[in-house]
Amino acid sequence: MRRNPLMLVEAQPEPAFQVTFDGATLDALPGQTIAAVLWSAGITAWRRTRVDDRPRGVFCGIGVCFDCLVTVNDMPNQRACLLPAQPGDVITTQRGDGHGAA
Amino acid sequence: MARHELAVIGAGPAGLAAAIAAADAGLRVALIDGAADAGGQFYRQTARQLHARRPERLYHGWSEWESLRDRLAAHRESERITFLAERHVWHVEPADGDGFVVHAQVGPEQQRSESVAAGGLVLAVGGYERVLPFPGWTLPGVLTAGGAQAMLKAGLVLPGRRVVVAGAGPLLLPVAGGLAAAGAEVAGVFDSSDPRAFGRHVRALAQNPEKLAEGVGYAARLAWHGLRVRFRYSVIAVHGDERVEAVTVAGPDGSRGRRIECDALAVSHGMLPHTEIAQTLGARIGIRGAVAVDTEQRTDVANLWAAGETTGIGGAALSLVEGEIAGRSAAARLRGDMPRDLAASQRTRRRLAAFAEALEDAYSAPAGWADRVTDETVLCRCEEVTAASVREAVSELGATDLRTIKLLTRAGMGWCQGRICGPGVAGVAGCPLTPANTPFARPVPLGVLAEIDDNGGSE
Numbered sequence: 001m002r003r004n005p006l007m008l009v010e011a012q013p014e015p016a017f018q019v020t021f022d023g024a025t026l027d028a029l030p031g032q033t034i035a036a037v038l039w040s041a042g043i044t045a046w047r048r049t050r051v052d053d054r055p056r057g058v059f060c061g062i063g064v065c066f067d068c069l070v071t072v073n074d075m076p077n078q079r080a081c082l083l084p085a086q087p088g089d090v091i092t093t094q095r096g097d098g099h100g101a102a
Numbered sequence: 103m104a105r106h107e108l109a110v111i112g113a114g115p116a117g118l119a120a121a122i123a124a125a126d127a128g129l130r131v132a133l134i135d136g137a138a139d140a141g142g143q144f145y146r147q148t149a150r151q152l153h154a155r156r157p158e159r160l161y162h163g164w165s166e167w168e169s170l171r172d173r174l175a176a177h178r179e180s181e182r183i184t185f186l187a188e189r190h191v192w193h194v195e196p197a198d199g200d201g202f203v204v205h206a207q208v209g210p211e212q213q214r215s216e217s218v219a220a221g222g223l224v225l226a227v228g229g230y231e232r233v234l235p236f237p238g239w240t241l242p243g244v245l246t247a248g249g250a251q252a253m254l255k256a257g258l259v260l261p262g263r264r265v266v267v268a269g270a271g272p273l274l275l276p277v278a279g280g281l282a283a284a285g286a287e288v289a290g291v292f293d294s295s296d297p298r299a300f301g302r303h304v305r306a307l308a309q310n311p312e313k314l315a316e317g318v319g320y321a322a323r324l325a326w327h328g329l330r331v332r333f334r335y336s337v338i339a340v341h342g343d344e345r346v347e348a349v350t351v352a353g354p355d356g357s358r359g360r361r362i363e364c365d366a367l368a369v370s371h372g373m374l375p376h377t378e379i380a381q382t383l384g385a386r387i388g389i390r391g392a393v394a395v396d397t398e399q400r401t402d403v404a405n406l407w408a409a410g411e412t413t414g415i416g417g418a419a420l421s422l423v424e425g426e427i428a429g430r431s432a433a434a435r436l437r438g439d440m441p442r443d444l445a446a447s448q449r450t451r452r453r454l455a456a457f458a459e460a461l462e463d464a465y466s467a468p469a470g471w472a473d474r475v476t477d478e479t480v481l482c483r484c485e486e487v488t489a490a491s492v493r494e495a496v497s498e499l500g501a502t503d504l505r506t507i508k509l510l511t512r513a514g515m516g517w518c519q520g521r522i523c524g525p526g527v528a529g530v531a532g533c534p535l536t537p538a539n540t541p542f543a544r545p546v547p548l549g550v551l552a553e554i555d556d557n558g559g560s561e
Contacts, residue, residue: 003283003284003285004258004260004284004285005160005254005258005259005260005284005285006152006258007285008156008159008160008283008284008285009148009154009155009156009157009159009160009258010154010155010156011148011152011153011154011155011258012153012155013151013152013153014151014152014153029151029152029257029258030149030151030152031148031149031150031151031152031257032149032152032257032258032259033253033256033257035253035257036253036256036257036258036259039253039257039259039260039261040259044242044243044261044262044345044366045242045344045345049486050486051485051486052480052486054240054486055241055242055344055345056240056242056483057242057243057245058242058245058249058253058261059244059245059246059249059483059522060230060231060245060246060248060249060522061245061246061248061249061250061251061252061253062143062230062248062249062252063136063190064230064518064521064522065483065517065518065521065522066484066516066517066518066545067483067484069517078211081249081252081253082136082210083210083211084149084210
């Protein structure tokens with residue numbers, strides 16, 4: 001089996017829960033941020049930019065750059081790299097500034 | 103509003119050391135940090151619910167961390183230190199009379215603000231990574247090396263299966279080693295620096311054998327994974343449509359590029375100090391854009407200390423000793439005493455600072471990087487301002503400084519307030535990198551501002 005970070009540190013995570021991303025159900029581990037949950041599912045982009053409609057995801061990973069903004073439970077502009085995922089979170093790709101149609 | 107003798111902003115190595123040293127000397131301290139747990143970026147903790155039984159495998163200096171953690175716990179137990187977690191400081195102002203009022207947004211949602219007053223303040227707010235732009239750097243999958251490490255430590259996740267690590271600086275080694283240990287296939291480690299430059303700093307390097315050993319340890323870990331750093335090589339372009347599919351790496355001659363397939367690029371060209379709060383309070387910014395301090399880590403503002411990366415990039419060991427000096431100085435000065443017995447710590451500080459300066463000088467950004475930035479390349483990621491716009495502002499409109507470029511192009515006007523694009527815009531424009539002076543240390547919802555009452559507190 002391929003090495004992974006959980007194996008490296010011999011993690012015994014609490015039971016996974018479900019969230020959705022653009023309608024698809026994803027498993028999330030308690031304690032992980034929205035960005036970590038999306039990465040675990042192989043998803044690297046969850047925003048389309050305002051001007052050029054380009055994809056964005058994590059860049060700085062520590063809350064400085066605001067590239068990873070995402071809409072969670074209808075609240076736009078959440079930093080995915082900081083916000084812990086909660087059971088039942090409805091995560092959607094943020095289009096533009098997240099307010100209304102882009 | 104709670105009032106403490108000392109507030110420390112930032113619970114990384116510098117802030118922890120400062121808070122603990124001040125509490126050891128009897129002060130009542132508020133330690134404020136944005137994360138749920140202390141540690142900062144260097145000791146960023148794995149989320150508790152993930153129950154890592156061998157967390158030390160992701161860290162360097164774990165025993166140092168255990169000592170800090172236990173001393174913090176003891177001081178919290180005795181209520182000398184109040185640890186205010188998940189507080190994102192957005193503004194600090196002088197209090198009526200003396201001291202400071204610190205305003206922080208609470209929790210990950212940051213919809214509410216809280217205030218803390220203190221007689222003295224230690225700024226241990228750290229730094230953030232500098233990434234110089236290149237074609238394709240806005241594609242998902244390109245991220246900072248430190249960001250890759252932070253996501254790995256906190257959430258036990260990887261940015262991709264096959265990762266290239268590139269840029270310049272000492273951070274690339276531990277990041278590449280950590281990613282490889284955690285199961286990523288590291289497709290190459292490229293540092294644009296010329297190793298011969300280290301020869302100019304033999305004295306500073308030789309006086310810091312423990313720092314050299316740290317570097318050797320990182321290199322050995324890389325070698326164990328069959329990797330080594332290719333010096334004088336840099337990533338000159340990233341390819342892909344919706345995400346990273348490959349990068350082009352070029353060597354010293356710059357002409358022939360080699361394409362490497364990968365799904366992530368972790369990149370870093372060194373670090374920059376966070377200085378917004380210090381600037382707001384009127385503290386002097388010195389060389390290399392860092393907060394200027396004296397031998398006791400005092401700024402030129404009364405009762406304001408600064409320690410760690412905010413006073414100059416130098417790594418965790420230097421941050422620890424600076425924090426300790428700041429904490430001990432604050433404990434004495436705030437009670438009208440002279441600090442005693444700082445000499446040994448100050449010697450250690452000087453030695454480690456010389457090492458940091460040698461590294462800063464020896465590691466160098468890719469030569470000619472600004473010329474390789476194509477006109478279409480987006481420099482300001484927030485406002486999507488291209489290199490062409492910035493070049494036009496300089497050549498057609500006569501802009502010669504970052505502020506004018508911002509007003510003409512919007513580069514640096516977005517969410518990050520120019521922290522990310524500043525070095526790139528300055529390099530492409532050929533103007534100096536000057537820190538922006540912003541009243542708030544981070545974006546603040548209007549609702550939070552509206553809540554603040556006249557006493558500086560909030561509902």
